[in-house]
């Protein structure tokens with residue numbers, strides 16, 4: 001296999017996660033600022049949609065490209081990747097429920113805030129496990145820098 005110039009995959013994954021955490025905090029702030037209202041204003045909702053689409057894109061890219069690339073070079077990661085994929089499924093369900101409530105004008109900001117806090121907890125735990133368990137693998141992953149968006153999504 002052709003060796004590529006070592007790309008800082010570990011730092012890149014942390015940077016992507018950090019941007020997603022910032023997007024989540026913006027969505028939380030938007031919901032909080034609408035908390036006194038019965039419904040969340042459309043412009044505040046946009047922060048939530050932006051976050052949902054960014055996290056969804058990141059996880060879909062990991063499932064379709066990043067995890068297979070890791071497994072091809074390090075098959076011993078199979079149990080770790082299986083757990084990470086299951087966590088993606090859990091988060092995808094939480095995001096789908098959240099988006100359904102966002103689309104429902106009867107949802108109160110209070111309800112949405114509860115949901116986004118559940119997403120925050122699951123996402124934080126997932127990022128922590130992903131970064132920790134793939135730490136060494138990311139140091140030796142042999143893939144070109146140009147694969148970055150394919151592997152991590154356009155985040």
Ligand SMILES: [Fe+2]
Pocket residue numbers: 059062084088126130
């Ligand atoms: Fe992930």
Ligand SMILES: [Fe+2]
Pocket residue numbers: 013017058062127130
């Ligand atoms: Fe990730």
